[in-house]
Amino acid sequence: MTDLAHSLQSQRPLPSVTVPPNRYLRHDGHDPAAAFYAGLELSGICMAAILILLAVYYAAIRMLIRLFPAHSGARESLANEIRKKV
Amino acid sequence: MPNIANALWTIGTWREYAMVGVGLLLLWLAIRKRYEPLLLLPIGIGCLLVNFPGSPLAMTGSFLSLLYRVGIETELFPILIFVGIGAMIDFSMMLRQPVTLFFGGPPCLGIFLTALVALAVNFVKPGFFSVGEAAAIGIIGAADGPTSIVVGRMFAPEWIGPIVVAAYSYMSLVPLIQPPVIRLLTPCAERRIRMETDPHRPVSPRVLILFPVVFILLTGLLLPKGLILVGPLMLGNLLRVSGCVERLSKTAQNELANIVTLFLGLAIGASLSGTSVLRLKTLLILLFGLLAFVFDTAAGVLFARFLNLFLRRKINPMIGAAGLSAFPMSARVVQKLAQEEDPSNILLMPAVGVNVAGQIGSIIAGCLIISLLS
Numbered sequence: 114m115t116d117l118a119h120s121l122q123s124q125r126p127l128p129s130v131t132v133p134p135n136r137y138l139r140h141d142g143h144d145p146a147a148a149f150y151a152g153l154e155l156s157g158i159c160m161a162a163i164l165i166l167l168a169v170y171y172a173a174i175r176m177l178i179r180l181f182p183a184h185s186g187a188r189e190s191l192a193n194e195i196r197k198k199v
Numbered sequence: 200m201p202n203i204a205n206a207l208w209t210i211g212t213w214r215e216y217a218m219v220g221v222g223l224l225l226l227w228l229a230i231r232k233r234y235e236p237l238l239l240l241p242i243g244i245g246c247l248l249v250n251f252p253g254s255p256l257a258m259t260g261s262f263l264s265l266l267y268r269v270g271i272e273t274e275l276f277p278i279l280i281f282v283g284i285g286a287m288i289d290f291s292m293m294l295r296q297p298v299t300l301f302f303g304g305p306p307c308l309g310i311f312l313t314a315l316v317a318l319a320v321n322f323v324k325p326g327f328f329s330v331g332e333a334a335a336i337g338i339i340g341a342a343d344g345p346t347s348i349v350v351g352r353m354f355a356p357e358w359i360g361p362i363v364v365a366a367y368s369y370m371s372l373v374p375l376i377q378p379p380v381i382r383l384l385t386p387c388a389e390r391r392i393r394m395e396t397d398p399h400r401p402v403s404p405r406v407l408i409l410f411p412v413v414f415i416l417l418t419g420l421l422l423p424k425g426l427i428l429v430g431p432l433m434l435g436n437l438l439r440v441s442g443c444v445e446r447l448s449k450t451a452q453n454e455l456a457n458i459v460t461l462f463l464g465l466a467i468g469a470s471l472s473g474t475s476v477l478r479l480k481t482l483l484i485l486l487f488g489l490l491a492f493v494f495d496t497a498a499g500v501l502f503a504r505f506l507n508l509f510l511r512r513k514i515n516p517m518i519g520a521a522g523l524s525a526f527p528m529s530a531r532v533v534q535k536l537a538q539e540e541d542p543s544n545i546l547l548m549p550a551v552g553v554n555v556a557g558q559i560g561s562i563i564a565g566c567l568i569i570s571l572l573s
Contacts, residue, residue, distance in 0.1 A: 137331070138329070138572055140329060140330040142325060143325050143326040148330055148333075149321065152314055152315050152330055152333055156315060159311060159571065160304075160308060162567050163307050166421060167300055167301055167303060167304050167559075168301075170300060174294060174406075175297055177406045177413065178297065178402075182403060183401030183402055
């Protein structure tokens with residue numbers, strides 16, 4: 114059973130916890146100021162990236178909606194479907 | 200006689216007996232209080248089974264340890280759960296009003312604020328939380344079990360049990376956690392704002408089908424490591440909306456999700472061993488998890504109020520709280536609060552759209568943490 118788990122683990126293409134720590138992970142908290150600063154930097158980058166990614170996804174959705182507008186009968190058929198469900 | 204007694208029973212430590220108590224508490228919460236019973240019941244049983252002194256199920260090679268190794272260490276179970284969640288999510292509410300997507304971002308602030316609070320503990324006790332552990336604790340605020348499991352497994356494997364228990368427990372406690380925060384941050388007049396929405400606004404079936412595909416493509420291009428979370432979710436959604444694999448869609452929503460939930464719960468419960476879990480850190484993880492949910496809610500509400508400064512047609516700031524990805528609980532909470540203020544005010548539609556956006560926001564946050572830390 115252990116072999117199975119080990120073989121599965123060795124085959125997985127995902128990052129493993131045994132890889133050498135990157136610049137954020139090497140902060141183990143023994144230098145509180147450095148760890149806090151690293152956390153602050155990480156938070157700032159992540160929040161900015163989240164907003165940028167949401168904007169990209171938003172633009173993609175708008176583009177999809179513009180490329181494939183719902184046909185005129187869709188509203189009525191949707192309303193009928195909802196009525197049926199109710 | 201003592202030899203026979205020794206052969207039959209093992210005297211355990213107080214930690215093991217305390218965890219037996221925790222297992223019973225989880226069972227009580229699941230059965231009596233109905234707090235996420237699908238997860239907390241198997242977690243409670245798993246916790247009971249591994250903490251009885253001398254239990255063979257606590258040994259390496261037991262079926263519980265096999266479930267943990269195969270399902271959690273490889274991240275297989277959370278990923279399969281994501282397929283099920285994807286098959287259950289209806290993105291059409293968000294696609295009808297794409298702007299609601301942006302409400303999925305601000306609640307993620309709670310994740311990072313919580314991580315910073317955890318790191319601040321190091322000023323009192325140096326070396327208490329590493330950056331990886333702080334990120335894994337913060338991700339409880341994603342209010343998304345599988346994301347918490349994947350991130351927790353990668354960066355705080357020792358603490359995955361408490362992290363997952365906190366995530367699922369607080370998700371079920373959303374109706375208790377969110378209302379006081381929302382009331383505190385919104386004046387009564389703003390809670391009565393009505394929002395005009397058109398639930399019948401149509402969305403082309405092509406858009407519904409292309410959305411998961413485009414989402415995968417964009418994530419693959421911009422954040423390839425994020426595919427670990429986005430891929431299975433969008434696969435599940437594609438099964439649902441494609442219309443050509445109804446059997447697979449139903450299986451993903453029901454049998455697959457149910458079976459994996461059972462195994463996942465047992466495996467997580469098995470990780471709650473008294474010797475490793477009963478420490479001050481566990482208590483802080485539970486406390487910070489609660490804090491993450493409070494921060495998420497506050498950030499969502501304050502973002503909506505901030506938007507109102509610029510909008511001519513004001514939005515009800517309570518819908519910002521639905522940006523917490525606990526689906527559909529947050530949307531229900533917002534609707535309930537709106538009707539408490541004005542019984543004829545219907546906010547459910549925009550709140551569901553924001554709630555779905557919250558799911559996307561929390562996944563993006565998880566993807567970013569994985570990408571930046573691994």
